[in-house]
Amino acid sequence: MEEVDHLAHERSKTQFDVAAMKIVWAGSKHEFEISDRVSRLVASDPVFRKDNRAVLSRKELFKNTLRKTAHAWKRINELRLTEEEAWELRFYIDEPAFTDLHWGMFIPSIKGLGTEEQLQKWLPLANTMRIIGCYAQTELGHGSNVQGLETTATFDPKTDEFILHSPTLTSSKWWPGGLGKVSTHAVVYARLITDGQDHGVNGFIVQLRSLDDHSPLPGITIGDVGMKFGNGAYNSMDNGVLQFDHVRIPRDQMLMRVSQVTREGKYLRSDVPRQLVYGTMVFVRQYIVFNASYALSRAVCIATRYSAVRRQFGSQDGGIETQVIDYKTQQNRLFPLLASAYAFRFVSEWLKWLYTDVTQRLQANDFSTLPEAHACTAGLKSLTTTATADGIEECRKLCGGHGYLCSSGLPELFAVYIPACTYEGDNIVLLLQLARFLMKTVSQLGSGKKPIGAISYMGQVEHLMQCRCSVQSVEDWLKPSIVLEAFQARAARMSVTCAENLSKFSSIEEGFMELSADLVEAAIAHCQLIVVSKFIEKLQQDIPGKGVKEQLEVLCNIYALSLLHKHQGDFLATGCITPEQASLVNAQLRSLYSQVRPNAIALVDAFNYTDHFLGSVLGRYDGNVYPKLYEEAWKDPLNDSVVPDGYHEYIRPILKQQLRMARL
Amino acid sequence: MEEVDHLAHERSKTQFDVAAMKIVWAGSKHEFEISDRVSRLVASDPVFRKDNRAVLSRKELFKNTLRKTAHAWKRINELRLTEEEAWELRFYIDEPAFTDLHWGMFIPSIKGLGTEEQLQKWLPLANTMRIIGCYAQTELGHGSNVQGLETTATFDPKTDEFILHSPTLTSSKWWPGGLGKVSTHAVVYARLITDGQDHGVNGFIVQLRSLDDHSPLPGITIGDVGMKFGNGAYNSMDNGVLQFDHVRIPRDQMLMRVSQVTREGKYLRSDVPRQLVYGTMVFVRQYIVFNASYALSRAVCIATRYSAVRRQFGSQDGGIETQVIDYKTQQNRLFPLLASAYAFRFVSEWLKWLYTDVTQRLQANDFSTLPEAHACTAGLKSLTTTATADGIEECRKLCGGHGYLCSSGLPELFAVYIPACTYEGDNIVLLLQLARFLMKTVSQLGSGKKPIGAISYMGQVEHLMQCRCSVQSVEDWLKPSIVLEAFQARAARMSVTCAENLSKFSSIEEGFMELSADLVEAAIAHCQLIVVSKFIEKLQQDIPGKGVKEQLEVLCNIYALSLLHKHQGDFLATGCITPEQASLVNAQLRSLYSQVRPNAIALVDAFNYTDHFLGSVLGRYDGNVYPKLYEEAWKDPLNDSVVPDGYHEYIRPILKQQLRMARL
Ligand SMILES: Cc1cc2nc3c(=O)[nH]c(=O)nc-3n(C[C@H](O)[C@H](O)[C@H](O)COP(=O)(O)OP(=O)(O)OC[C@H]3O[C@@H](n4cnc5c(N)ncnc54)[C@H](O)[C@@H]3O)c2cc1C
Ligand SMILES: Cc1cc2nc3c(=O)[nH]c(=O)nc-3n(C[C@H](O)[C@H](O)[C@H](O)COP(=O)(O)OP(=O)(O)OC[C@H]3O[C@@H](n4cnc5c(N)ncnc54)[C@H](O)[C@@H]3O)c2cc1C
Numbered sequence A, B: 001m002e003e004v005d006h007l008a009h010e011r012s013k014t015q016f017d018v019a020a021m022k023i024v025w026a027g028s029k030h031e032f033e034i035s036d037r038v039s040r041l042v043a044s045d046p047v048f049r050k051d052n053r054a055v056l057s058r059k060e061l062f063k064n065t066l067r068k069t070a071h072a073w074k075r076i077n078e079l080r081l082t083e084e085e086a087w088e089l090r091f092y093i094d095e096p097a098f099t100d101l102h103w104g105m106f107i108p109s110i111k112g113l114g115t116e117e118q119l120q121k122w123l124p125l126a127n128t129m130r131i132i133g134c135y136a137q138t139e140l141g142h143g144s145n146v147q148g149l150e151t152t153a154t155f156d157p158k159t160d161e162f163i164l165h166s167p168t169l170t171s172s173k174w175w176p177g178g179l180g181k182v183s184t185h186a187v188v189y190a191r192l193i194t195d196g197q198d199h200g201v202n203g204f205i206v207q208l209r210s211l212d213d214h215s216p217l218p219g220i221t222i223g224d225v226g227m228k229f230g231n232g233a234y235n236s237m238d239n240g241v242l243q244f245d246h247v248r249i250p251r252d253q254m255l256m257r258v259s260q261v262t263r264e265g266k267y268l269r270s271d272v273p274r275q276l277v278y279g280t281m282v283f284v285r286q287y288i289v290f291n292a293s294y295a296l297s298r299a300v301c302i303a304t305r306y307s308a309v310r311r312q313f314g315s316q317d318g319g320i321e322t323q324v325i326d327y328k329t330q331q332n333r334l335f336p337l338l339a340s341a342y343a344f345r346f347v348s349e350w351l352k353w354l355y356t357d358v359t360q361r362l363q364a365n366d367f368s369t370l371p372e373a374h375a376c377t378a379g380l381k382s383l384t385t386t387a388t389a390d391g392i393e394e395c396r397k398l399c400g401g402h403g404y405l406c407s408s409g410l411p412e413l414f415a416v417y418i419p420a421c422t423y424e425g426d427n428i429v430l431l432l433q434l435a436r437f438l439m440k441t442v443s444q445l446g447s448g449k450k451p452i453g454a455i456s457y458m459g460q461v462e463h464l465m466q467c468r469c470s471v472q473s474v475e476d477w478l479k480p481s482i483v484l485e486a487f488q489a490r491a492a493r494m495s496v497t498c499a500e501n502l503s504k505f506s507s508i509e510e511g512f513m514e515l516s517a518d519l520v521e522a523a524i525a526h527c528q529l530i531v532v533s534k535f536i537e538k539l540q541q542d543i544p545g546k547g548v549k550e551q552l553e554v555l556c557n558i559y560a561l562s563l564l565h566k567h568q569g570d571f572l573a574t575g576c577i578t579p580e581q582a583s584l585v586n587a588q589l590r591s592l593y594s595q596v597r598p599n600a601i602a603l604v605d606a607f608n609y610t611d612h613f614l615g616s617v618l619g620r621y622d623g624n625v626y627p628k629l630y631e632e633a634w635k636d637p638l639n640d641s642v643v644p645d646g647y648h649e650y651i652r653p654i655l656k657q658q659l660r661m662a663r664l
């Protein structure tokens, strides 16, 4: 096979320093180096190969993931990887596995909800994987409304134990990853009952399986919830179902940082504020935003490279056809997604900072920024995961028919990504939470309470309600202050309008229910403003590397202006811009697309993804698409024989008109 | 298992005659009866059972489909089904299979492109399935641009044969359904070459496999292109790859209705106009629109029923929670999709009429309506398939976490549906075609040529450019004439603006490339207007049944007003409505949602889908969701054993800290 870079010509057109952009994308030189090294390590290890995941049976797929997980743990120990490196290693293996929940939910929950003693007992076991844990909250009948959970944990003062029980079918735990087949332990959420009184939902550490032979402990029924969306994808995860039949655990396995049950069965609340749990949620959700930028950038990388390889139409008399990336419709669909990938990366960087800031304040007993941080993280989780899920599917469509093949990598990327719109908070429920926060902020505006954090723009609400956009020419739309003000004005006006309309209802609750669709739109406007503003702030920093800042400025403008166009209804309805100004947005966008075009391949190269991680024939670094597509096709089991299994029983009798006689 | 209708209370609230609505949905009493009878026939036949398709291997899945196909053919003959009934039977089996292409593309292509003689020779063979055919147009390197195909058919006057050849890798046929493993014949599109001259792409009937033992004929390489998106889904279809190495076929296997090659190798064009082929495209695409209404209504049926079963939040002290269908955000996402399903059904009914009309005119040598019919069908194919693909995924999200399980039916429905956005014309390419037609229409407005058909509103362009929407109250938005005029004005203004902007470019072609994103938006506006207007026209007919027409009026208004809200940017930017009028749309929508709410379940019951066809635990008629979800889970192969395969090799060594020693 020839070793040609079919995209070399594209790469030769690059107008910026790709190596420098790689560091900007990674966050820092340090982070770049780790991810570069670890991703290559994974890519070069035969155990981590991804091939033919789409044709494996459920059992083969699952066993294969167990194999990779064990191998990863072996390598992490052999190479004495740091925590950060180990995290990256698991990430680049790129298969959902029970370890995601063990490291990402089980351990953090104990850290967040356990007492000092409990941490000392459980963390050493979990950190060395002598126990494996999962996070068992959701039930068959109860998801978003955690307060509605039915599982009970009843204190028995006689034995100093809790009795865990599943009173109904709908109280079965359902969905927890890692539960179905692997976890030995779980953090289980259940209604705490002492002396006949229900104290609401609390967390408990529960052992599920024998550490000797892995069989479920007495009174415990566990299984897998069955196949989920897609080939490979999330089916390597054992999302599980779990029922308790009066299962006893020692009292000290209730997570007691926030509330306690004494030996006598007394329920006490500690002075630790309940909001502490929000800290963990901010952590998990900022990580989800970070992942959104990964998933979207992968899809964009595939679609961009393939769009430069694919040619269609535009040739006079049989000459070479036009690269589809040169069509403005293709650019108009693709480049805003490219810009979004960068935008989400930068907003997630900021969220990481926000989380650190919140944590430090909590340690100093300063809870003042928590509600805003919590609301804004919830909103950004919703915004970025929805946009990423839709964006991956758009990238697939951008690849025409070939995007529908598993070998394109896009079907699996979509299938594995989409539950991010649902887990850790259904995206609509999260936007409604943010909307409540927005309405509260608006209602307090008169009271002298100054909005802080990402919502501080509301402090200038009077200006924002009546400011007029000053754009007069196409170029004016490149001014960050103008763009920012338009987004602020739109967000502020939508929130204020909602608040005004709410006040017309006899009860806020009734109004909130009735106007919830408008409230969701106001919340989205607020989130988009945050992403735009963090991108703009990023560009106010020093960014080294020839042409790097210029490219990012183009992307920032594309991100903002494509949103402005897509949501021009909001901007026009609130009078933030005029129809003439809206049409100038379109003209500016076309010019921005032309500026990105020669740099498009380099901008996706800057993600620094290995072909292993991309897992896509269409997205190959060398653009050698067609021979590889052809090669992949022949690997399908259906091609094992020329004449298919079933020919004699089912095809031949049709052709030979023998069906009346045949017994099928 | 108890036999309770968990949705009985919902059904008792219905305000219209469901039986009458079923007939409206089906199109007529006759069509209702056939589809009712045939769908039950399929549902009750054990061979057609759908269970566990998600866990079958590719080979098992494929063989199972062959089995169903053979059984279907047997039943069709035994029961002496009419053509219409046979079509329905295959439809309700609900698995993509080679027969789709045999009946839907191979036979129609021969009918469309063959001479009288050729029909007489080939149709009897195909109609009795003594041969099985597919449609081989697309190549590895060439899809949308059919004129770019590379396969050659070179006439050899010495032997009176064509030599079919694949000169390059990219010229391999790629994608044709039924090709990979089953078809004995194909209509192959190839460049016709006589005497060294290239006459462009023509169709040929080519035998691919031996009728004795099914092996590919000499010079022919065939295989399957490999796994496609999703579990089950389109993987029951053998989309194929095909290469010719100088394969000879008799001259009379060129489809010669439109052009001929004589015994001497002379290329002739018959006097049959080339536009004839458009007729076939109109036929295929109207069928795709029809299917869109099926696919979308299925998803909506599942999401609606489950939304009435699912409860979340809203209970004071542990009482029963609120049905999620009562949340306005849920309604705002779901009910416009319900309305779209009905809208697409009615527009497809109209397209069926249009096709008949066009065909009759063609027979009378009247080609006048063909370009408009062709453009409008292309646009509607694009509009409805895009909306349906997005709508299915939205329905899945509306079901929260459980929608992600294969047992919900929604993942497979999505995966099997989405290629409709790509095949039979990429949706963006189709909109650009329609846009060309729109621009041509606008450019001819001055010339006295009156626009006909669905674009006749352009005849009133002067009025539409300056009319002002008269809405003053929420109720005004219920007036069909007002809604219609707003949509007409928006579509006309967007087209005219595009045309004006185009004229500023030095060449139309350059302008068309540059402005293509705007042109696509104009084309969408035109298509939405057509769907709205056909829904309104439908309501001007007599519609029997208590309350039926009233419900349809509500749905029609929801369809139109939800689009108006979603695209309010267009309406505001073009000055068709004012911001105040836009906000009245929202208020009216909320009231319409309340009117649909009590009838929602009955409106999806009216689709008359069997549980077999729906294939969804969440969408069950009786709403008995939870026990069935639970039951399904245990069927997963991973649940065959309590301790999973791989425990001893890969889990135990981790827990027992033995990994350094273990060989994985
Ligand atoms: C792949 C996957 C992995 C998961 N992993 C875990 C895990 O490890 N541990 C665990 O405990 N759980 C896990 N879950 C469960 C997950 O957290 C829940 O699915 C999620 O919280 C959503 O809840 P739900 O499924 O009950 O949706 P529902 O809340 O039932 O949502 C159904 C619909 O109702 C709407 N809705 C609900 N409430 C409101 C409201 N108040 N207002 C308006 N609309 C509303 C929603 O928007 C949605 O459209 C996982 C789920 C998935 C899919
Ligand atoms: C499941 C499935 C079944 C199929 N069955 C058959 C079959 O039975 N027989 C058969 O012959 N074929 C079949 N096909 C092939 C199908 O017809 C093609 O995939 C389809 O025509 C799209 O062409 P493409 O894949 O080349 O996409 P491309 O044209 O390569 O599209 C790639 C991208 O380029 C864009 N683009 C292309 N041209 C332009 C333009 N002029 N302007 C702007 N943008 C442009 C598109 O919008 C898209 O975003 C099937 C495909 C699938 C997925």
Ligand SMILES: [Ca+2]
Pocket: A054, A055, A056, A057, A058, B054, B055, B056, B057, B058
């Ligand atoms: Ca399989």
